Structure formats: structure tokens, C-alpha cells
């Protein structure tokens with residue numbers, strides 16, 4: 292049982308609930324035997340005239356009474372069983388989903404580099420659902436059925452051990468069939484899980500790429516990839532059903548052959564006068580009922596034996612170590628990079644970078660596309676841990692800092708703004724969930740959001756749709772600035788937020804940014820060099836190396852990479868189409 296707890300990642304409460312559910316299921320099973328016993332006793336009374344006795348009508352009425360009471364008991368036991376199994380298992384799987392979400396938040400970004408989104412969605416939804424059904428409709432009934440069948444077996448052996456033996460003689464063979472087929476079934480099951488993952492990944496890609504598929508008329512090739520994935524999922528599902536069906540039917544046929552054996556042996560014993568009619572009838576009745584729970588055990592056993600297939604991915608996910616660090620406070624916001632080298636996969640993308648970003652300064656990161664500007668800013672925010680060197684904020688190595696505490700000091704305004712399918716108000720207040728309504732409004736006003744938000748159908752309570760699809764680029768950008776303003780972090784990262792905006796929106800966003808960066812340490816990733824002319828220092832990156840640094844004037848005088856880039860951009864401004 293302890294193993295089961297680890298296997299299913301149960302909390303202490305979940306484990307206790309599971310044990311309660313097993314007891315509740317066993318009680319239901321035992322309660323279900325009451326009407327059966329009453330029926331046997333009724334038979335006994337009604338058969339009295341055939342053995343020269345009188346029917347005792349008071350007994351019959353008493354048995355009727357017991358029958359009604361046992362029906363009520365069955366109802367109460369079933370209700371209790373439902374509460375203890377289903378409700379508890381839904382609560383537990385909800386907790387597991389939240390645990391996964393919480394764990395994901397603490398994982399380094401390198402983990403997400405190796406996972407695709409649909410796999411994580413499957414983890415949270417489908418794997419948790421499988422565990423939910425294990426907890427509700429597989430494990431408690433399976434164990435309860437096991438207990439009931441064993442108890443019944445012992446009870447029947449007291450009546451007549453020979454018939455009890457006949458009843459259970461086929462059971463080991465049926466179990467053996469399922470046991471021997473378990474490895475084969477597991478392989479099939481693994482293939483089915485993989486096919487489902489592939490299909491959901493294809494569906495996600497298809498939906499995400501809908502715009503491109505439509506605009507480039509790619510319907511044929513993309514649809515065929517999706518079609519192929521769905522087809523192979525169907526094929527493997529049919530195969531699994533068929534093969535599992537064959538094993539289950541064989542086990543069930545062999546098991547139920549026990550009915551014939553009981554009838555045959557029972558009749559022989561009756562003819563020889565070694566058994567009375569009533570116990571024989573009881574065995575006949577029992578034999579038709581007992582195989583139901585045993586078959587249920589057999590079919591659930593397959594699922595239980597494949598449990599690790601379902602839990603394997605969850606285990607990998609939940610056992611991936613989270614980012615370490617306990618320090619919560621920093622004294623200032625001076626940032627220092629010392630011989631920093633970093634790679635995402637195999638190739639170094641940041642190479643031996645050493646630089647200082649003083650508190651309260653504006654530092655611009657410039658360089659050609661792919662030179663490592665975004666990577667440097669993500670490393671300072673500890674989205675990834677570096678492989679060589681040290682990054683310090685306020686004099687402390689960021690690897691010793693608790694990622695959340697570090698993140699509290701930082702706010703980001705990126706070009707690709709992420710908005711949630713929630714109200715405008717909630718999208719802004721993500722910056723500081725404890726902010727009052729007035730503070731949220733003030734941040735929205737300062738970020739020039741107030742006017743367009745008030746023109747929306749429900750004002751601040753308007754739901755934005757998935758990723759704010761109903762807003763323009765500039766509006767989305769201003770909401771993200773309001774969010775950052777509300778966070779009031781000391782270090783601001785700007786990924787040249789205005790690069791893709793029209794002039795009118797650009798002016799508004801620039802004004803909002805001016806409010807945001809006042810008295811802050813600012814790191815801006817600049818694509819257009821005219822925006823960095825006033826920066827306190829400019830770091831020039833080339834192929835992951837820091838090749839130059841200084842102010843605009845200093846770098847222009849150097850006549851190096853920066854000056855070259857600057858001139859190229861100046862020339863391009865003069866181009867017309």
C-alpha cells in the first residue's frame with residue numbers, strides 16, 4: 292500500500308482517503324451479500340413443504356423485513372462508497388494538477404526546451420484523469436472485490452469445501468493468462484500512450500499554425516500529417532482493445548467454466564446423497580454472482596499492472612529538480628557578469644562575457660540577430676542557470692537566490708506580450724496580486740491604457756480572449772507596461788517594445804515606458820540603434836561575445852562593430868520602396 296502511495300503521488304490525505312475508500316467499497320460489497328443471504332433463507336423456508344415441514348409465515352415476514360432493511364443498508368453503503376471514492380479522488384487529482392503546475396513554475400527554462408507543450412498538457416489533464424479513475428473506479432473496488440471474494444471463498448468452504456474448490460479451481464488459470472500477457476499488454480499500452488501524445492501534438496500544431504496554413508494554402512500537407520497521427524492513434528486503439536479483449540475473454544471463458552464444474556460435481560454429490568438440495572442451490576446461486584467481481588478484478592488488474600506507464604511521465608516531471616537557492620534579499624541592484632558562458636543545447640551562445648550594470652543606469656544590449664541579447668537578459672533573470680562563470684545581483688550569486696525573490700525585483704516588457712483569457716483588470720493586477728483597485732487603475736492610467744479600456748464594452752471587466760486577441764499590438768504592449776508599473780520592480784527589462792508599432796502607438800508606449808523606467812535599473816534589448824543613443828552604457832554583442840562597450844559617443848569614436856551597425860541602420864532609414 293505504501294508503494295501505491297508513492298506510485299500515485301498521493302498526499303497523506305489522499306492516502307488516508309484511499310484506505311477509507313477501500314473500506315467503504317468492502318462494506319458495500321458485504322452489504323450487497325445481505326439480500327443474497329435473505330434470498331437463500333427465503334428459499335429455505337419455501338422449500339420446507341418438500342422436506343415434510345411447514346412454512347413458518349412469521350419467518351417469511353421477518354425475512355421480508357430484513358430484506359427491506361438490507362436494501363436500505365445497501366443504499367447507505369453505496370452512497371458512502373461514492374463519497375469516499377469519487378469525491379475524494381477528484382479532490383486528490385485536483386491537488387496533483389496544482390502540484391504539477393506549481394512544480395512547473397519552479398523548473399528551469401531548460402526543462403521546457405526539451406518538452407513540448409502538448410506533452411505537459413497531457414501530463415496535467417489526461418495522466419491526472421487516469422489517476423483519478425484509478426483512485427475512484429479501479430483500486431478501491433479491486434481491493435474490496437479481492438477481500439469479498441476471499442471472505443466468500445472461506446465461508447463457502449465451511450458449507451462444502453469440495454464445491455468451493457470447484458468454484459475457484461479455474462481462478463488461477465484465468466489469473467495466469469492475464470499475468471503472462473502483462474508485458475505484451477504493457478508494450479501495447481505504451482505505444483498507445485505515445486500515439487496519443489503524437490496526435491495531440493499534431494492537433495496543437497495544426498491549430499496554432501492555422502493562420503499560416505490558411506494564408507499559404509498548406510491544407511494538404513499539414514492536414515495529412517494530422518490525419519496520419521489520428522489514424523495511427525485509431526489503429527493502436529483498435530489493436531489494444533482487440534488484444535486485451537482476446538486475453539480478457541479467454542480468462543473470462545476459463546473462469547466461467549467453473550459454473551459447469553460446480554453444476555456437474557454438485558449434481559453428482561446430490562445424487563450420491565452427499566449434499567442437500569439447499570446448500571447446492573446456494574452454491575448454484577453463488578457461482579453466478581461471484582464471477583462478476585472476479586472478472587472485474589481481472590480486467591482492472593491489467594490497468595493496475597500498466598500503472599507505471601501512466602505515472603512514468605508524471606514521475607519524470609515531478610522528480611525534475613527545481614531551481615535551488617534560499618537567499619531572499621539583495622542590498623542593491625548592481626548587476627555583474629563574470630566570465631559567463633552559456634549554451635542551450637550543445638553550442639555556446641554566450642561566450643565568456645564579463646560586464647557591470649550599475650544600479651539606476653540604462654544599459655542597452657545591441658548586436659546582430661542571434662548575437663545573444665535576449666539570452667543575456669534571460670540569464671540575469673535566472674530563467675536558465677549558466678554553465679560557467681557567475682552572475683551577481685546586489686553582490687550575490689543569483690544561483691544562491693530563491694528564484695521567486697529574484698523575480699520580484701524584475702519586470703519585463705517584451706515585444707511578444709502574453710495576455711491571459713481574463714479581464715483587463717486581472718491581466719494588469721498579475722503584476723501585483725495584492726494591489727488595490729485604485730493602484731491598478733493608477734498603473735493603467737500611467738501606461739496610457741485607461742482611455743481605450745474604458746471604451747471597451749465592460750471597461751476593466753472586459754474579458755480579453757485568448758492572448759488578448761481582441762487588442763491591437765500597441766494596446767497589448769501598454770497593458771504589459773501597466774502590469775510592470777504595478778509590480779514596481781527595481782530592474783526593468785525592455786525588449787525594444789516599440790519596434791513593431793505604428794508611430795501613434797509608439798509615442799504612447801514610449802511615454803508609458805518613460806514612467807516605468809524612472810529611477811530604475813534598465814536593461815534594454817535594442818534593435819534600432821537610434822533608441823539607445825542616450826543610454827548610460829551600450830554593450831555590443833557579436834556571436835555571443837561582448838566585443839565593445841561604452842556610451843554612444845565613445846563607441847562611435849572607436850569605429851568598431853557598433854559604428855558599422857549604426858551606419859548600416861542610418862542608411863536603411865533612407866531607403867524607400
Ligand SMILES: Nc1ncnc2c1ncn2[C@@H]1O[C@H](COP(=O)(O)OP(=O)(O)OP(=O)(O)O)[C@@H](O)[C@H]1O
Pocket residue numbers: 404635636640658659660661662663664665666667
Ligand atoms: N530556447 C532556445 N533554445 C535553443 N537555442 C536558442 C534558444 N533561444 C535562443 N537560442 C539560440 O541562441 C542564440 C542567441 O539567441 P538570442 O535570442 O539571445 O539572440 P538575440 O540577439 O536576442 O536575437 P534577436 O535580435 O534576433 O532577438 C541564437 O543562435 C538562437 O538560435
